[in-house]
């Protein structure tokens with residue numbers, strides 16, 4: 580199966596054997612264009628990773644707030660099934 584190449588800038592279909600670095604239609608530097616596109620995708624991927632990490636940290640942060648609140652009110656933590664208090668007293 581032959582894979583067609585397309586110009587990433589103007590979308591012109593290029594021959595599989597087209598090896599010149601510039602698009603014949605718009606003259607864009609194909610190698611460099613793709614390189615920049617890859618960099619862009621890498622940056623987006625990195626941003627997504629940082630965002631998910633940030634959300635995770637925020638969740639931990641909220642968990643700490645809930646934990647502190649529960650300790651202050653003497654309530655069992657919402658994510659603990661068996662209340663620690665009963666075990667202590669019984």
Ligand SMILES: [Zn+2]
Pocket residue numbers: 586587588589590591602603604605606607
């Ligand atoms: Zn082009």
